[in-house]
Amino acid sequence: MGPFRLYLKSTAMNMRIRMQYPLSFLMQTLAQLVMEGGELLAVILIVDRFDTLDRWTGGDLYFFFGMMSVTFYLTEFLGRGVTGTFPSIVRSGQLDTLLLRPRGVLTQVLCSDADPRRIVCIAVGIAALCMGSAASRVRWTFLKALALGEAILCGMLLTLGLFLIEAVFCIFSVKSVELVNALTYGGRSACQYPVDIFPRPLRTLFTAAVPFALTLQIPAAYVLDKPLFPWPAWTVFVCPLSGAAVFFAMAAVFRRALKRYRSTGS
Amino acid sequence: MGRAYRAVFGMRAKMELQYRGAVLGGFVCQVFFGLILVSLYRALYRGRPQALPIETVASYVWLQQAFFRMLLSSDNDLADKIRTGDIAYDLCRPVDMYRFYYARIAAQKLVGSLLRGVPMIVFAFLLPKGWGLMPPASPLALLCALASLTLGLLCVSAMENITMGITMRTLDPRGVQALLNLLMTLMAGNILPLTLFPDAWQRVLSFLPWTQMLDAPIRLYTGVRETSSVWGVLGVQIFWTAALGLLGMELWKRNREKLVLQGG
Numbered sequence: 001m002g003p004f005r006l007y008l009k010s011t012a013m014n015m016r017i018r019m020q021y022p023l024s025f026l027m028q029t030l031a032q033l034v035m036e037g038g039e040l041l042a043v044i045l046i047v048d049r050f051d052t053l054d055r056w057t058g059g060d061l062y063f064f065f066g067m068m069s070v071t072f073y074l075t076e077f078l079g080r081g082v083t084g085t086f087p088s089i090v091r092s093g094q095l096d097t098l099l100l101r102p103r104g105v106l107t108q109v110l111c112s113d114a115d116p117r118r119i120v121c122i123a124v125g126i127a128a129l130c131m132g133s134a135a136s137r138v139r140w141t142f143l144k145a146l147a148l149g150e151a152i153l154c155g156m157l158l159t160l161g162l163f164l165i166e167a168v169f170c171i172f173s174v175k176s177v178e179l180v181n182a183l184t185y186g187g188r189s190a191c192q193y194p195v196d197i198f199p200r201p202l203r204t205l206f207t208a209a210v211p212f213a214l215t216l217q218i219p220a221a222y223v224l225d226k227p228l229f230p231w232p233a234w235t236v237f238v239c240p241l242s243g244a245a246v247f248f249a250m251a252a253v254f255r256r257a258l259k260r261y262r263s264t265g266s
Numbered sequence: 267m268g269r270a271y272r273a274v275f276g277m278r279a280k281m282e283l284q285y286r287g288a289v290l291g292g293f294v295c296q297v298f299f300g301l302i303l304v305s306l307y308r309a310l311y312r313g314r315p316q317a318l319p320i321e322t323v324a325s326y327v328w329l330q331q332a333f334f335r336m337l338l339s340s341d342n343d344l345a346d347k348i349r350t351g352d353i354a355y356d357l358c359r360p361v362d363m364y365r366f367y368y369a370r371i372a373a374q375k376l377v378g379s380l381l382r383g384v385p386m387i388v389f390a391f392l393l394p395k396g397w398g399l400m401p402p403a404s405p406l407a408l409l410c411a412l413a414s415l416t417l418g419l420l421c422v423s424a425m426e427n428i429t430m431g432i433t434m435r436t437l438d439p440r441g442v443q444a445l446l447n448l449l450m451t452l453m454a455g456n457i458l459p460l461t462l463f464p465d466a467w468q469r470v471l472s473f474l475p476w477t478q479m480l481d482a483p484i485r486l487y488t489g490v491r492e493t494s495s496v497w498g499v500l501g502v503q504i505f506w507t508a509a510l511g512l513l514g515m516e517l518w519k520r521n522r523e524k525l526v527l528q529g530g
Contacts, residue, residue: 027441031448038452049462050310178291182298190302197309202302 003107010111011078018116029117036069036121040128043192054197059135060224061193062128067148067220068192068212069125071155073118075163079156080113082106083163083184087170093264095171105258106251109167136224144223151219151240158215158243162187164250168257174264187212194221196228215243270361271369278373282381289381292335296386300331304397307462318461321400322488326459328390328399329484332383333415336375336422337454337479338447341367344430345439351528353434364427364518372423403489410496411487415480417503422479424510425450431517437528455481461490475506 001009019025043065047058056064076083086109089095098108138144166180191212195203207213213228221228222236304324311320344367347353356363390399402408429446433439451457453476460471460481471477482499485491491499 021438024436024438024441027436027438028444031441031444034445034452035448038448038457041452042458045458045463046310048464049316050314052313053310054313178288178295182295186295186298186302189299193306198302198305202305 003103006103007107007111011114014080014112014114015116018114025117029120032117033120033124036073036124039069039192040065040124043128053193055226056194056197057136059132059137060226061132063132063136063138063224064194064217064220065192066125066128066130066132067151067155067216068188069128070122071125071152071216072159072188073121073125074152075156075159077115077118077122079110079160079163080115081109081111082160082167084115085109085113086163086167090170090174091264095261096263099258099261106254133223138223138225140223147219147222147236150237151216154215154240154243155212156243157247158211159184161243161247161250162210164247164254168250168254171254171257171261183210191216194228211239211242211246214239216240271365274366275369275373278370279377282374282377293382293385296331296334296382297389300327300386300390303327307459308396318490320396322490323459323461324397325390325400325488326455326461326484328386329487330456330459330480332386332390333379333480334456335382336379336419337450337456339375339378340426340443340447341371341374341430344370345433345443348430348434348437349439349528353525354527357522357525363522364515367430368423368427371426372419375423375426376419400488402487404493406493407486407489410493410499411483414483414486414496414499414503417500417507418479418483421475421503421507421510424507424514425475425479427514428510428517431514431521434518434521434525437526450476450479453477454479455484461485473502475510478503478506 043061046053047061051058053061081089089098089109089112095105098105101108132138133140162180162184165183169180187206187210190198190202191206194217195206195213198206203213218228218231218239219236222233304327307323307327308320311323344353347356356366359366387399391401392398402411429443432442432446436442453471453474455461455477460468460477463471472481482491482503486493486496486499
Protein backbone atom coordinates (compact mmCIF):
# COMPACT_ATOMS: atom_id res chain seq x y z
CA MET A 1 0.00 0.00 0.00
CA GLY A 2 1.36 3.41 -0.95
CA PRO A 3 1.82 6.02 1.76
CA PHE A 4 -1.13 8.09 0.58
CA ARG A 5 -3.65 5.23 0.59
CA LEU A 6 -2.26 4.09 3.92
CA TYR A 7 -2.85 7.57 5.28
CA LEU A 8 -6.44 7.71 4.00
CA LYS A 9 -7.23 4.31 5.48
CA SER A 10 -5.70 5.15 8.87
CA THR A 11 -7.45 8.50 9.02
CA ALA A 12 -10.82 6.86 8.39
CA MET A 13 -10.00 4.33 11.11
CA ASN A 14 -8.80 7.00 13.56
CA MET A 15 -12.03 8.91 13.08
CA ARG A 16 -14.05 5.81 13.90
CA ILE A 17 -11.93 5.26 17.02
CA ARG A 18 -12.62 8.80 18.22
CA MET A 19 -16.35 8.29 17.80
CA GLN A 20 -16.57 5.08 19.83
CA TYR A 21 -17.82 7.05 22.83
CA PRO A 22 -20.45 9.24 21.16
CA LEU A 23 -21.53 11.21 24.23
CA SER A 24 -18.00 12.04 25.24
CA PHE A 25 -17.19 12.91 21.63
CA LEU A 26 -20.20 15.21 21.48
CA MET A 27 -19.21 17.00 24.70
CA GLN A 28 -15.66 17.47 23.49
CA THR A 29 -16.86 18.78 20.14
CA LEU A 30 -19.15 21.19 21.96
CA ALA A 31 -16.14 22.36 23.98
CA GLN A 32 -14.26 23.04 20.73
CA LEU A 33 -17.23 25.06 19.50
CA VAL A 34 -17.17 27.17 22.67
CA MET A 35 -13.43 27.72 22.19
CA GLU A 36 -13.42 28.79 18.55
CA GLY A 37 -16.80 30.49 18.84
CA GLY A 38 -15.35 32.50 21.72
CA GLU A 39 -12.38 33.55 19.59
CA LEU A 40 -14.71 34.69 16.81
CA LEU A 41 -16.92 36.47 19.34
CA ALA A 42 -13.83 38.39 20.49
CA VAL A 43 -13.25 39.63 16.92
CA ILE A 44 -16.94 40.53 16.53
CA LEU A 45 -16.87 42.51 19.80
CA ILE A 46 -13.67 44.25 18.71
CA VAL A 47 -15.32 45.27 15.43
CA ASP A 48 -18.41 46.37 17.36
CA ARG A 49 -16.34 48.69 19.55
CA PHE A 50 -13.63 49.90 17.15
CA ASP A 51 -15.19 49.49 13.62
CA THR A 52 -11.79 49.41 11.89
CA LEU A 53 -8.22 48.34 12.54
CA ASP A 54 -5.92 50.74 10.69
CA ARG A 55 -6.95 50.37 7.04
CA TRP A 56 -8.84 47.09 7.54
CA THR A 57 -12.63 47.03 7.88
CA GLY A 58 -14.62 44.61 10.03
CA GLY A 59 -15.29 42.37 7.02
CA ASP A 60 -11.57 42.18 6.27
CA LEU A 61 -10.86 41.17 9.87
CA TYR A 62 -13.40 38.34 9.73
CA PHE A 63 -11.79 37.14 6.50
CA PHE A 64 -8.28 37.08 8.01
CA PHE A 65 -9.63 35.29 11.07
CA GLY A 66 -11.38 32.70 8.89
CA MET A 67 -8.23 32.04 6.84
CA MET A 68 -6.26 31.27 9.98
CA SER A 69 -8.83 29.09 11.71
CA VAL A 70 -9.65 27.01 8.62
CA THR A 71 -5.95 26.42 7.98
CA PHE A 72 -4.87 25.79 11.55
CA TYR A 73 -7.71 23.43 12.45
CA LEU A 74 -7.59 21.51 9.16
CA THR A 75 -3.97 20.80 10.13
CA GLU A 76 -4.98 19.76 13.65
CA PHE A 77 -7.73 17.57 12.20
CA LEU A 78 -5.67 15.77 9.57
CA GLY A 79 -2.20 16.01 11.12
CA ARG A 80 -3.02 15.35 14.77
CA GLY A 81 -0.22 12.77 14.89
CA VAL A 82 2.32 15.58 14.48
CA THR A 83 0.45 18.40 16.23
CA GLY A 84 -0.70 16.43 19.25
CA THR A 85 0.35 12.84 19.84
CA PHE A 86 4.04 12.85 18.91
CA PRO A 87 5.40 13.71 22.40
CA SER A 88 3.53 10.77 23.90
CA ILE A 89 4.79 8.49 21.10
CA VAL A 90 8.32 9.41 22.15
CA ARG A 91 7.69 9.24 25.88
CA SER A 92 6.08 5.80 25.74
CA GLY A 93 8.89 4.35 23.62
CA GLN A 94 6.45 3.67 20.78
CA LEU A 95 8.79 5.47 18.41
CA ASP A 96 11.09 2.44 18.52
CA THR A 97 8.32 0.34 16.98
CA LEU A 98 7.77 2.88 14.24
CA LEU A 99 11.47 2.72 13.34
CA LEU A 100 11.20 -1.03 12.74
CA ARG A 101 8.38 -0.86 10.21
CA PRO A 102 9.04 -0.62 6.46
CA ARG A 103 7.40 2.80 6.09
CA GLY A 104 8.66 6.35 6.67
CA VAL A 105 8.41 7.51 10.30
CA LEU A 106 6.73 10.78 9.36
CA THR A 107 4.08 8.89 7.37
CA GLN A 108 3.41 6.63 10.31
CA VAL A 109 3.20 9.53 12.75
CA LEU A 110 0.70 11.25 10.46
CA CYS A 111 -1.26 8.00 10.26
CA SER A 112 -1.31 7.58 14.03
CA ASP A 113 -4.08 10.05 14.84
CA ALA A 114 -6.84 12.26 13.43
CA ASP A 115 -9.00 14.64 15.38
CA PRO A 116 -12.54 15.00 13.97
CA ARG A 117 -13.55 17.24 16.92
CA ARG A 118 -11.88 20.09 15.04
CA ILE A 119 -14.57 19.99 12.35
CA VAL A 120 -16.59 22.53 14.34
CA CYS A 121 -13.60 24.88 14.51
CA ILE A 122 -13.22 24.60 10.75
CA ALA A 123 -16.94 25.33 10.41
CA VAL A 124 -16.53 28.48 12.54
CA GLY A 125 -13.63 29.46 10.27
CA ILE A 126 -15.72 28.94 7.13
CA ALA A 127 -18.52 30.99 8.66
CA ALA A 128 -16.02 33.79 9.33
CA LEU A 129 -14.76 33.60 5.72
CA CYS A 130 -18.35 33.89 4.45
CA MET A 131 -19.12 36.79 6.82
CA GLY A 132 -15.94 38.55 5.73
CA SER A 133 -16.53 37.94 2.04
CA ALA A 134 -20.08 39.29 2.28
CA ALA A 135 -19.26 42.30 4.47
CA SER A 136 -16.25 43.34 2.37
CA ARG A 137 -18.23 42.69 -0.88
CA VAL A 138 -15.57 40.48 -2.42
CA ARG A 139 -15.94 40.00 -6.18
CA TRP A 140 -14.85 36.41 -6.62
CA THR A 141 -12.86 35.39 -9.69
CA PHE A 142 -11.28 32.09 -10.61
CA LEU A 143 -7.82 33.43 -9.76
CA LYS A 144 -8.96 34.54 -6.31
CA ALA A 145 -10.42 31.11 -5.54
CA LEU A 146 -7.17 29.54 -6.73
CA ALA A 147 -5.12 31.87 -4.48
CA LEU A 148 -7.34 30.98 -1.52
CA GLY A 149 -6.93 27.24 -2.12
CA GLU A 150 -3.16 27.50 -2.52
CA ALA A 151 -2.87 29.65 0.60
CA ILE A 152 -4.78 27.20 2.77
CA LEU A 153 -2.79 24.23 1.47
CA CYS A 154 0.57 25.95 1.97
CA GLY A 155 -0.59 27.30 5.33
CA MET A 156 -1.31 23.75 6.46
CA LEU A 157 2.19 22.68 5.41
CA LEU A 158 3.66 25.65 7.29
CA THR A 159 1.71 24.74 10.44
CA LEU A 160 2.86 21.13 10.20
CA GLY A 161 6.42 22.36 9.72
CA LEU A 162 6.22 24.47 12.89
CA PHE A 163 4.92 21.54 14.91
CA LEU A 164 7.80 19.47 13.51
CA ILE A 165 10.19 21.87 15.28
CA GLU A 166 8.56 20.80 18.53
CA ALA A 167 8.83 17.16 17.45
CA VAL A 168 12.56 17.54 16.81
CA PHE A 169 13.09 19.07 20.28
CA CYS A 170 11.04 16.25 21.69
CA ILE A 171 13.26 13.57 20.12
CA PHE A 172 16.19 14.94 22.12
CA SER A 173 14.56 16.13 25.32
CA VAL A 174 11.76 13.50 25.60
CA LYS A 175 9.63 16.10 27.39
CA SER A 176 7.44 18.24 25.17
CA VAL A 177 8.79 21.76 24.96
CA GLU A 178 6.29 24.43 25.93
CA LEU A 179 8.50 27.12 24.48
CA VAL A 180 7.74 26.16 20.86
CA ASN A 181 4.07 26.88 21.57
CA ALA A 182 5.00 30.53 21.26
CA LEU A 183 5.58 29.96 17.53
CA THR A 184 2.64 27.66 16.81
CA TYR A 185 -0.20 28.87 19.02
CA GLY A 186 1.34 32.33 19.32
CA GLY A 187 1.59 32.51 15.53
CA ARG A 188 -2.02 31.50 15.22
CA SER A 189 -3.22 34.09 17.73
CA ALA A 190 -1.18 36.90 16.20
CA CYS A 191 -1.82 36.12 12.55
CA GLN A 192 -5.58 36.05 12.97
CA TYR A 193 -4.99 39.75 12.40
CA PRO A 194 -3.13 41.29 9.43
CA VAL A 195 0.57 41.57 10.34
CA ASP A 196 0.98 45.20 9.24
CA ILE A 197 -0.77 46.35 12.43
CA PHE A 198 2.05 44.96 14.59
CA PRO A 199 5.31 46.72 15.50
CA ARG A 200 8.26 45.96 13.26
CA PRO A 201 9.90 43.10 15.22
CA LEU A 202 6.67 41.07 15.33
CA ARG A 203 5.89 41.89 11.70
CA THR A 204 9.34 40.70 10.61
CA LEU A 205 9.03 37.53 12.69
CA PHE A 206 5.74 36.54 11.08
CA THR A 207 6.90 37.45 7.57
CA ALA A 208 10.49 36.25 7.36
CA ALA A 209 10.85 33.55 10.03
CA VAL A 210 7.38 32.12 10.63
CA PRO A 211 5.90 33.19 7.29
CA PHE A 212 2.16 33.21 8.05
CA ALA A 213 2.06 36.64 6.39
CA LEU A 214 3.49 35.26 3.15
CA THR A 215 1.44 32.06 3.03
CA LEU A 216 -1.96 33.18 4.34
CA GLN A 217 -2.20 36.93 4.47
CA ILE A 218 -0.81 38.04 1.11
CA PRO A 219 -3.39 35.85 -0.69
CA ALA A 220 -6.15 36.93 1.73
CA ALA A 221 -5.33 40.59 1.11
CA TYR A 222 -5.32 39.88 -2.65
CA VAL A 223 -8.84 38.41 -2.40
CA LEU A 224 -9.91 41.55 -0.53
CA ASP A 225 -8.29 43.77 -3.24
CA LYS A 226 -6.09 45.51 -0.63
CA PRO A 227 -2.49 44.33 -1.18
CA LEU A 228 -0.71 43.66 2.12
CA PHE A 229 2.68 44.82 0.80
CA PRO A 230 3.31 46.98 -2.31
CA TRP A 231 4.67 44.02 -4.28
CA PRO A 232 3.89 42.96 -7.91
CA ALA A 233 0.77 40.81 -8.43
CA TRP A 234 2.55 37.58 -9.34
CA THR A 235 4.06 37.39 -5.84
CA VAL A 236 0.59 36.41 -4.59
CA PHE A 237 1.10 32.98 -6.05
CA VAL A 238 4.79 32.59 -5.26
CA CYS A 239 4.94 33.77 -1.64
CA PRO A 240 2.74 31.00 -0.18
CA LEU A 241 5.29 28.45 -1.38
CA SER A 242 7.48 29.59 1.53
CA GLY A 243 5.11 27.62 3.78
CA ALA A 244 5.79 24.45 1.81
CA ALA A 245 9.52 25.24 1.96
CA VAL A 246 9.38 25.43 5.78
CA PHE A 247 7.65 22.05 5.87
CA PHE A 248 10.16 20.28 3.60
CA ALA A 249 13.10 21.83 5.43
CA MET A 250 11.73 20.73 8.79
CA ALA A 251 10.90 17.25 7.48
CA ALA A 252 14.57 16.91 6.46
CA VAL A 253 15.71 18.08 9.90
CA PHE A 254 13.26 15.62 11.47
CA ARG A 255 14.78 12.73 9.50
CA ARG A 256 18.28 13.74 10.56
CA ALA A 257 17.19 14.03 14.18
CA LEU A 258 15.80 10.51 14.05
CA LYS A 259 19.28 9.24 13.17
CA ARG A 260 20.46 10.61 16.52
CA TYR A 261 17.49 9.21 18.42
CA ARG A 262 18.46 7.11 21.45
CA SER A 263 15.30 5.41 22.71
CA THR A 264 13.63 6.37 25.97
CA GLY A 265 14.48 3.04 27.59
CA SER A 266 12.46 0.36 29.38
CA MET B 267 -9.36 19.72 63.13
CA GLY B 268 -8.07 21.64 60.17
CA ARG B 269 -4.52 20.44 60.67
CA ALA B 270 -4.87 17.75 58.04
CA TYR B 271 -6.04 20.25 55.45
CA ARG B 272 -3.24 22.67 56.29
CA ALA B 273 -0.76 19.81 55.82
CA VAL B 274 -2.25 18.91 52.42
CA PHE B 275 -2.07 22.57 51.44
CA GLY B 276 1.59 22.79 52.44
CA MET B 277 2.57 19.57 50.68
CA ARG B 278 0.88 20.52 47.46
CA ALA B 279 2.49 23.97 47.60
CA LYS B 280 5.96 22.38 47.91
CA MET B 281 5.26 20.05 45.01
CA GLU B 282 4.22 22.92 42.78
CA LEU B 283 7.58 24.57 43.56
CA GLN B 284 9.46 21.66 41.99
CA TYR B 285 8.75 22.40 38.35
CA ARG B 286 10.84 25.50 37.86
CA GLY B 287 11.97 24.60 34.32
CA ALA B 288 8.40 24.38 33.09
CA VAL B 289 7.76 27.73 34.77
CA LEU B 290 10.49 29.42 32.71
CA GLY B 291 9.18 28.00 29.41
CA GLY B 292 5.66 29.00 30.34
CA PHE B 293 6.86 32.47 31.33
CA VAL B 294 8.47 33.20 27.95
CA CYS B 295 5.32 31.93 26.22
CA GLN B 296 3.01 34.13 28.32
CA VAL B 297 5.21 37.20 27.73
CA PHE B 298 5.05 36.61 23.99
CA PHE B 299 1.26 36.29 24.06
CA GLY B 300 1.01 39.40 26.22
CA LEU B 301 3.10 41.45 23.78
CA ILE B 302 0.97 40.30 20.84
CA LEU B 303 -2.25 41.26 22.64
CA VAL B 304 -0.97 44.66 23.80
CA SER B 305 0.23 45.46 20.25
CA LEU B 306 -3.20 44.54 18.91
CA TYR B 307 -5.07 46.78 21.36
CA ARG B 308 -2.61 49.63 20.74
CA ALA B 309 -3.28 49.35 17.00
CA LEU B 310 -7.03 49.42 17.66
CA TYR B 311 -6.66 52.48 19.90
CA ARG B 312 -4.68 54.33 17.21
CA GLY B 313 -7.76 54.36 15.02
CA ARG B 314 -10.35 55.07 17.70
CA PRO B 315 -9.28 56.14 21.19
CA GLN B 316 -11.70 55.06 23.92
CA ALA B 317 -12.86 56.60 27.16
CA LEU B 318 -10.84 53.94 28.96
CA PRO B 319 -7.10 54.76 28.59
CA ILE B 320 -4.83 52.23 26.82
CA GLU B 321 -2.68 51.95 30.00
CA THR B 322 -5.66 50.28 31.69
CA VAL B 323 -6.16 47.79 28.87
CA ALA B 324 -2.44 46.92 28.80
CA SER B 325 -2.47 46.43 32.59
CA TYR B 326 -5.54 44.23 32.26
CA VAL B 327 -3.72 42.04 29.72
CA TRP B 328 -0.60 41.69 31.88
CA LEU B 329 -2.48 40.88 35.06
CA GLN B 330 -4.50 38.25 33.18
CA GLN B 331 -1.25 36.75 31.85
CA ALA B 332 0.32 36.86 35.31
CA PHE B 333 -2.52 35.01 37.03
CA PHE B 334 -3.39 32.77 34.10
CA ARG B 335 -2.35 29.76 36.14
CA MET B 336 -4.85 30.56 38.87
CA LEU B 337 -7.67 30.40 36.36
CA LEU B 338 -6.57 27.38 34.42
CA SER B 339 -4.93 24.69 36.43
CA SER B 340 -6.64 21.55 37.55
CA ASP B 341 -5.81 18.61 39.73
CA ASN B 342 -4.78 16.00 37.16
CA ASP B 343 -4.14 13.43 39.90
CA LEU B 344 -7.80 13.59 40.88
CA ALA B 345 -8.94 13.32 37.26
CA ASP B 346 -6.73 10.25 36.86
CA LYS B 347 -8.08 8.74 40.07
CA ILE B 348 -11.63 9.19 38.82
CA ARG B 349 -10.73 7.59 35.51
CA THR B 350 -8.93 4.60 37.00
CA GLY B 351 -11.23 4.12 39.99
CA ASP B 352 -8.43 4.79 42.52
CA ILE B 353 -10.72 7.38 44.05
CA ALA B 354 -12.05 4.46 46.12
CA TYR B 355 -8.93 4.76 48.32
CA ASP B 356 -9.69 8.43 48.99
CA LEU B 357 -13.09 7.43 50.31
CA CYS B 358 -11.29 5.46 53.03
CA ARG B 359 -9.33 8.46 54.32
CA PRO B 360 -10.44 9.83 57.69
CA VAL B 361 -10.82 13.32 56.27
CA ASP B 362 -13.56 15.21 54.50
CA MET B 363 -12.87 14.63 50.83
CA TYR B 364 -14.19 17.98 49.67
CA ARG B 365 -11.98 19.97 52.01
CA PHE B 366 -9.01 17.71 51.28
CA TYR B 367 -9.17 18.45 47.56
CA TYR B 368 -10.14 22.07 48.12
CA ALA B 369 -6.88 22.56 50.08
CA ARG B 370 -4.90 20.82 47.34
CA ILE B 371 -6.32 22.83 44.45
CA ALA B 372 -6.06 26.13 46.34
CA ALA B 373 -2.37 25.44 47.06
CA GLN B 374 -1.71 24.49 43.45
CA LYS B 375 -3.39 27.62 42.14
CA LEU B 376 -1.76 29.93 44.69
CA VAL B 377 1.83 28.74 44.27
CA GLY B 378 1.45 28.15 40.52
CA SER B 379 0.28 31.69 39.93
CA LEU B 380 2.75 33.31 42.35
CA LEU B 381 5.67 31.55 40.66
CA ARG B 382 4.60 32.82 37.27
CA GLY B 383 2.85 35.98 38.34
CA VAL B 384 5.59 37.71 40.34
CA PRO B 385 8.25 37.65 37.57
CA MET B 386 5.57 38.61 35.03
CA ILE B 387 4.48 41.61 37.10
CA VAL B 388 8.11 42.73 37.52
CA PHE B 389 8.68 42.34 33.76
CA ALA B 390 5.48 44.20 32.86
CA PHE B 391 6.41 47.08 35.20
CA LEU B 392 9.67 47.57 33.31
CA LEU B 393 7.93 48.03 29.94
CA PRO B 394 7.40 51.62 28.70
CA LYS B 395 4.20 53.45 29.66
CA GLY B 396 1.22 52.35 27.58
CA TRP B 397 2.87 48.98 26.91
CA GLY B 398 3.28 47.61 30.39
CA LEU B 399 1.62 47.40 33.76
CA MET B 400 0.66 50.69 35.37
CA PRO B 401 1.07 51.22 39.11
CA PRO B 402 -2.12 50.68 41.15
CA ALA B 403 -4.64 53.52 41.03
CA SER B 404 -3.85 54.28 44.71
CA PRO B 405 -2.31 52.47 47.70
CA LEU B 406 -5.85 51.82 48.92
CA ALA B 407 -6.79 50.36 45.50
CA LEU B 408 -3.86 47.94 45.78
CA LEU B 409 -5.04 46.83 49.21
CA CYS B 410 -8.60 46.33 47.95
CA ALA B 411 -7.33 44.43 44.90
CA LEU B 412 -5.27 42.09 47.10
CA ALA B 413 -8.29 41.36 49.31
CA SER B 414 -10.38 40.80 46.19
CA LEU B 415 -7.72 38.54 44.65
CA THR B 416 -7.69 36.37 47.78
CA LEU B 417 -11.45 35.96 47.53
CA GLY B 418 -11.01 35.26 43.81
CA LEU B 419 -8.66 32.39 44.62
CA LEU B 420 -11.17 30.91 47.08
CA CYS B 421 -13.93 31.33 44.50
CA VAL B 422 -12.06 29.75 41.59
CA SER B 423 -11.05 26.79 43.80
CA ALA B 424 -14.71 26.23 44.69
CA MET B 425 -15.56 26.38 40.99
CA GLU B 426 -12.84 23.83 40.21
CA ASN B 427 -14.31 21.43 42.77
CA ILE B 428 -17.71 21.70 41.09
CA THR B 429 -16.11 20.81 37.75
CA MET B 430 -14.49 17.82 39.45
CA GLY B 431 -17.79 16.88 41.07
CA ILE B 432 -19.39 16.74 37.63
CA THR B 433 -16.43 14.72 36.33
CA MET B 434 -17.11 12.12 39.04
CA ARG B 435 -20.49 11.62 37.40
CA THR B 436 -19.40 11.60 33.75
CA LEU B 437 -16.12 9.74 34.50
CA ASP B 438 -14.46 11.37 31.48
CA PRO B 439 -12.65 14.57 32.39
CA ARG B 440 -12.19 15.81 28.84
CA GLY B 441 -15.73 16.79 27.88
CA VAL B 442 -17.21 18.73 30.78
CA GLN B 443 -13.90 19.98 32.13
CA ALA B 444 -12.80 21.34 28.76
CA LEU B 445 -16.18 22.95 28.19
CA LEU B 446 -16.25 24.68 31.57
CA ASN B 447 -12.61 25.76 31.35
CA LEU B 448 -13.04 27.27 27.90
CA LEU B 449 -16.19 29.04 29.00
CA MET B 450 -14.16 30.39 31.91
CA THR B 451 -11.34 31.81 29.74
CA LEU B 452 -13.91 33.77 27.75
CA MET B 453 -16.12 34.92 30.63
CA ALA B 454 -13.20 35.77 32.92
CA GLY B 455 -11.69 38.11 30.34
CA ASN B 456 -8.68 36.06 29.28
CA ILE B 457 -9.46 36.09 25.54
CA LEU B 458 -10.64 39.71 25.34
CA PRO B 459 -10.50 42.10 28.30
CA LEU B 460 -14.00 42.37 29.71
CA THR B 461 -13.55 46.14 29.85
CA LEU B 462 -13.76 46.08 26.01
CA PHE B 463 -17.05 44.13 25.98
CA PRO B 464 -20.22 46.16 25.21
CA ASP B 465 -21.09 48.20 28.31
CA ALA B 466 -24.51 46.57 28.76
CA TRP B 467 -22.89 43.10 28.76
CA GLN B 468 -20.37 44.20 31.36
CA ARG B 469 -23.08 45.16 33.82
CA VAL B 470 -24.60 41.67 33.60
CA LEU B 471 -21.26 39.85 33.52
CA SER B 472 -20.02 41.54 36.69
CA PHE B 473 -22.65 39.59 38.68
CA LEU B 474 -21.72 36.18 37.22
CA PRO B 475 -19.30 33.84 39.04
CA TRP B 476 -16.55 33.99 36.38
CA THR B 477 -15.84 37.70 36.81
CA GLN B 478 -15.24 37.23 40.55
CA MET B 479 -11.94 35.43 39.97
CA LEU B 480 -9.67 37.88 38.16
CA ASP B 481 -11.81 40.59 36.61
CA ALA B 482 -12.96 42.04 39.95
CA PRO B 483 -9.44 42.41 41.45
CA ILE B 484 -8.05 43.81 38.18
CA ARG B 485 -10.80 46.42 38.01
CA LEU B 486 -10.02 47.50 41.57
CA TYR B 487 -6.27 47.65 40.85
CA THR B 488 -6.64 49.74 37.69
CA GLY B 489 -9.27 52.00 39.25
CA VAL B 490 -12.00 51.07 36.75
CA ARG B 491 -14.01 50.29 39.88
CA GLU B 492 -13.58 53.00 42.49
CA THR B 493 -12.37 51.97 45.94
CA SER B 494 -15.58 53.47 47.33
CA SER B 495 -17.53 50.60 45.73
CA VAL B 496 -15.20 47.97 47.18
CA TRP B 497 -17.75 46.59 49.67
CA GLY B 498 -20.19 45.89 46.85
CA VAL B 499 -17.48 44.07 44.86
CA LEU B 500 -16.30 42.02 47.83
CA GLY B 501 -19.92 41.27 48.77
CA VAL B 502 -20.66 39.71 45.37
CA GLN B 503 -17.41 37.76 45.61
CA ILE B 504 -18.24 36.43 49.08
CA PHE B 505 -21.71 35.49 47.89
CA TRP B 506 -20.38 33.44 44.95
CA THR B 507 -17.59 31.83 46.96
CA ALA B 508 -20.12 30.68 49.56
CA ALA B 509 -22.70 29.64 46.97
CA LEU B 510 -20.24 27.68 44.83
CA GLY B 511 -18.70 26.14 47.95
CA LEU B 512 -22.04 24.95 49.31
CA LEU B 513 -23.13 23.70 45.90
CA GLY B 514 -19.87 21.80 45.51
CA MET B 515 -20.11 20.24 48.98
CA GLU B 516 -23.67 19.10 48.30
CA LEU B 517 -22.62 17.69 44.91
CA TRP B 518 -19.68 15.79 46.45
CA LYS B 519 -21.89 14.48 49.25
CA ARG B 520 -24.40 13.09 46.78
CA ASN B 521 -21.59 11.69 44.62
CA ARG B 522 -20.29 9.90 47.69
CA GLU B 523 -23.62 8.21 48.24
CA LYS B 524 -23.89 6.80 44.75
CA LEU B 525 -20.41 6.89 43.30
CA VAL B 526 -19.77 4.64 40.31
CA LEU B 527 -16.20 3.41 40.36
CA GLN B 528 -14.36 2.66 37.16
CA GLY B 529 -11.80 -0.05 36.65
CA GLY B 530 -11.29 -3.37 38.36
